Amino acid sequence: MNGKERAGFGAIGLVLGLVALMLILVLTAVHGVGTDDGMYFKLQTEAGVLPGARISESELRTLDGQLADYLRGNVAPLSQAGVFNDREMAHMADCLRLFTLLRKVRSRLIPWAVLLIVGGAYLLQDRRRARRCAWLAPLILLIPLGAFAVWACIDFDGAFTFMHRMLFTNDLWLLDERTDLLIRICPEEMFAAMGLRIALLSGVAMAGVTALAVLLTHIWPKMNKNEGNTWNDNRATRRAAVQRPKTFDVGGKR
DSSP, rough: OOHHHHHHHHHHHHHHHHHHHHHHHHHHHHHHHHHHHHHHHHHHHHTOOHHOOOOOOOOHHHHHHHHHHHHHOOOHHHHHHSSSOOHHHHHHHHEEEEEEHHHHHHHHHHHHHHHHHHHHHHHHHHHHHHHHHHHHHHHHHHHHHHHHHHHHHHHHHHHHHHHHHHHHHSSSSOOOOOOOHHHHOOOOHHHHHHHHHHHHHHHHHHHHHHHHHHHHHHHSSOOOGGGOOOTTTTTHHHHHSSSSOOOOOBBOOO
């Protein structure tokens, strides 16, 4: 593998590793917000769900805790409570499968992120290119996520429906306020507020990863150039490429 190929593979690995790290943080934000029963209750209170829910405040708090535990994998309390009908419980089972998949994907991404970042940086060994990779990585996630966020701001109902059709293979998520308690305590306004929090946390996480990666390219200690490490803006390579000025030797004398 020549130097150019080595640098190319290094850049690709570093970008993919940073993207994987950012995706891990985005999934962590989704999981954290999606299993925060305290946030549930706060948003439900702001949306004024209690009068229409036809349950007491203490019952709502208990139910929120059971919902959050269910999505974390502790299904017994909610399953034994008997507060939801069969259709609602079937939809919750679908939600649990999504959160279980999220946790699996996140855990499997962690070693890949470490391997790609370390391996990519080792192969690249170029501060300037590493900075470019750090600036490029967030765009790979920001472009699709940002487009969806803009859509949600313009037409939340349309984006919300599209997301459910992509995530679920059935129509169990289409609930009826007259018969289903789940939709009465989890209105669309609640999901909109949760989506906003996920977007903010994800944006901060991606900005933090980018800033840290750029900072490291500035403060990473210099290493022995004789060993081929050019972690110093590749100055050694550029200087070697500059043609030395010619001198004229008259009569064999200088």
